Every structure is written in C-alpha cells, then in structure tokens.
Amino acid sequence: MGIGSHSIANLYPVLAHLRVPVKYICCRSTTKAAVAAEKFSGIKVTTSLDEILEDNEIAGVFVSASPAAHFDIAAKILGSGKSLFIEKPPCSSAEELGRLKDMIILHGTPTAMAGMQKRYAPATQILKSRLRHQRPISYNMKYLTGSYPEGDMLSDLFIHPLDYVTFLFGRAEITGIDSVSHSHGAKTMMLLLRHGDTAGTLELSTAYTWTEASETMTINTRQGVYRIRNMEELTYTRKPATPFGIPADKVFGHHPTSTCLLSRNNFIPTTINNQIYTQGFYNELKAFCDLVEGKPSKCLSSFETLQDTYRLMEDIRTRTHGNADKMKRTF
Numbered sequence: 001m002g003i004g005s006h007s008i009a010n011l012y013p014v015l016a017h018l019r020v021p022v023k024y025i026c027c028r029s030t031t032k033a034a035v036a037a038e039k040f041s042g043i044k045v046t047t048s049l050d051e052i053l054e055d056n057e058i059a060g061v062f063v064s065a066s067p068a069a070h071f072d073i074a075a076k077i078l079g080s081g082k083s084l085f086i087e088k089p090p091c092s093s094a095e096e097l098g099r100l101k102d103m104i105i106l107h108g109t110p111t112a113m114a115g116m117q118k119r120y121a122p123a124t125q126i127l128k129s130r131l132r133h134q135r136p137i138s139y140n141m142k143y144l145t146g147s148y149p150e151g152d153m154l155s156d157l158f159i160h161p162l163d164y165v166t167f168l169f170g171r172a173e174i175t176g177i178d179s180v181s182h183s184h185g186a187k188t189m190m191l192l193l194r195h196g197d198t199a200g201t202l203e204l205s206t207a208y209t210w211t212e213a214s215e216t217m218t219i220n221t222r223q224g225v226y227r228i229r230n231m232e233e234l235t236y237t238r239k240p241a242t243p244f245g246i247p248a249d250k251v252f253g254h255h256p257t258s259t260c261l262l263s264r265n266n267f268i269p270t271t272i273n274n275q276i277y278t279q280g281f282y283n284e285l286k287a288f289c290d291l292v293e294g295k296p297s298k299c300l301s302s303f304e305t306l307q308d309t310y311r312l313m314e315d316i317r318t319r320t321h322g323n324a325d326k327m328k329r330t331f
Contacts, residue, residue, distance in 0.1 A: 001026040001049065001073065002064040003036050006087070010276055011064055014285045017271075024052045027065075049073065053080040060111065060292040062285075063087060067156050071096050078103040078112065085288040087115040088163075089155045090303065094310040101303050111291040113284075116301040118160060119167050120287065121280035122272075123234040123262045127219075127226060128168060130236075130261075134221040136169060139200045141217040146210035147186045154313055158189070158204045161215065162316075163309040165202070168219075169195035171308045179320050182207045191316070232264040232278050 003025060015022060025036050025045045037045040052058055053076070060083035063073050071091040077084045078100060091097050104112050118124055143161040166172055176192030188205040208214075219226040224238040237258045240249040265273045276282055290297035 001052075001061060002087075003027050003032055004064065007064045010279075010281045011062065011087075011285065014276060014282050015062070017282075018286060018289055020289055023055070023058060026052055049076060053077065053082065059083060060085065060288065062288075064115070067151055068092075071100070074100055075103060078107055078109050081107045081109060083109060083111040083288075083292045085111075085113055085115065085285070089159055090114045090306070092152070092155055094307070094314050097303060097306060097310050104303065111288065111299065112303055113288055113291075113299050114301045114303060114306060115284060116160075116163050116167075116306075117280035117284050118164050118231060119280065119300045120283035121231045121278060122283075123228055123231050123278070124164075124167075124280065126234060126261050127228065130226075131168065131219070131221070134223050136198045137220045137222060138198065139165070139169070139217060139219045140202075141165065141200065141215075142203045142205075143215050144203070144205050144208040145213040146206060146208060147184055148206045149185050153187060153206055154316065157206065159309065159313065161202060161204060162312050163306070164217075165193065165195070165200055166308040166312060167305075169198050169200065171195065172200075172312050174312070174315055174319065175199075177316065177319050189316070189320075193312075227258075231280070232262075232275075233260070234262040235260050 022040075022043055025033075025040055025043055026047065026049055027033050027036065027045075028047055030047060033045045033047055046052065052061065061077050063070065063077070063084065063086040065073060065087075067089055070086055070089060074084060074086050074090055077086075091100060100112075103109070141161055141164075143158065145157060148157055162172075172193040172195050174191065175194050176190075178190045180188045182188070186205075186207040188203065188207050191200075191202040191204070193200045193202065215230050217226075217228045219228075222239075224236055226234065226236050228234045235258045237256050240247075240256075264275070264278045271277055271282070274282075284301065287297045287299060291299060
C-alpha cells in the first residue's frame, strides 16, 4: 500500500528483484491509481484496502503511506490476521505501539515488522557482532539533513538515529538535552544519553542541507575505535597498548592503522554495492518475505523491539515541550 517516491525508489525494486508475487497495489488517490495501473502491468490497482484484506490469497501486506496514516492502516491489517510490513513510523506514540502489539497477540498475526532498515544494513550487522565482544565506552553520532516542513521530524526522521543507538547499546536514559529552533522550521537537537556503562552524544539537525545530508558515528571501545559513515563505510582503528597503565603512544609514538570492515564499491554495479542493499532495504524486505513464506529468517524489527525507541522519543517530547521557553531560541 502506497506508491510514493520512497516506495518507487526503494521498495518496489527489491520486491521485483526477489520476484515477490504482488497481486495488488493500493493507494487512496484515484489519480495516482490510474498512473500505477499504467506503470505496473499485471497487478491490480485499487483504492480499497478492504478489497485486499478480504482476499484469502493475500498472506502479507506492505505499507509505505503517509506516516500520519500508518497507525490506522496497521490496525486494520492486523485486525485481518494478515502479516504486516510497515515503514517507519508504524505509529506516533508508545500508547499506539502498545495497542498494535496487543492486536498482534489478539489476532495471531504471523509476522509483523517495522521498516527500520538500518538494523538490517550489513555495516550494522558487522558492528553489532563485534560489539558483543568489546565494551563500548562512549559514542558520538551526527544525523544532519535539510529542513523537513512536511511532517514530524522526531518520529519521521530522528527516529532513525534514536532507534539505531537503542538497537546497538540498549535502553537509553537522557542525561542532558538542548534544542534550538531556526528559521523556516529547521531544528537542531543536542542529546546526552546513557546506556548503562556507555555514554553517548547526538546531534540531530534539519538545519543543514539535503544535498550533503550525512549520518556518521564514532564508537570508542576499550580495544579500539569504530567509525561508520552513511551505512556505506565501516572502519576500525586498534588502540595501542598501555603496559602498567603507561600510554605507550605518548612515550614512544604510534602510527595507527585502520582496518576497513566494509566499504561500498561505487565502481562495480553488483547487488551488494547498491545503496538499497547497503542501507538495509534489501535484507529487511527479504526477511519479511521469507518469514511470510515459511522460510528460515530473523525479524530484527518486531513491534516489541521498538519499545525503547518510542520511550526515548516520548521522553524527548516531554522535556522539550515542558521547557519550551528555556530550550527554544529563534534565529
């Protein structure tokens, strides 16, 4: 359900590559439906979600519509007992997330997952695996884009970095927060988070540009430092030894070398070098399709696993709203 730019650019190409037997495309606009009917031959285009849900041949539904409409659509699909894949955000609050989780149990939904593609990105999987054996001390993350006047920047955009740090480091507590509002609706948010023994800083901003939008993270562990850039490059630099607590690199000098753990090759046009793959879209959609078809796979983004993310977003809303006069400055 949905034929917006995101669906056309990132979702439909993967479904076509995986040869998923898509029977319907649904959208509320009759104009868009007419365009879709011309573009997707052999697929029935409809403006009625009920028509799809009443079809017993349909095992699962993909949803990538307006974020504001996601909760109502998700609730309707879950009520039918069909499997659901829904792009982020699946809902707007922790309370709505709880209602969706209850519906999954009540109606026995076989598979329900949210489109948190960065969890499925190859760089994330490498990083997650290595961090199990290394103790993170701290991290610094920057998520920088242009202005976002068309929706809720916290649940539509900033959900990505907030979910990412809870996925990597676990439940987060806010130890510091500041927010700056700029002209034209742009906003910058600075966060200090604590995940147990791991401390983190985040700069989340729509005051940069979409031309040079970026997502970078540096993770400092006891053994070395990881750097990840736009889910396309992951490096590791090992720290020098400190015998008897003596910083050997300070005394004798040190020539650090970085190991490239992953780097997208822009020259060779293969599946694994496509941004759809490195960003995680391919792996998340394949996981959903495999689960619906009864094949072995793993869901990394069930609604249950989003609890810490939504709790963190609601804490941010409470703190920024409750201290609006103190935390907003207009330039």
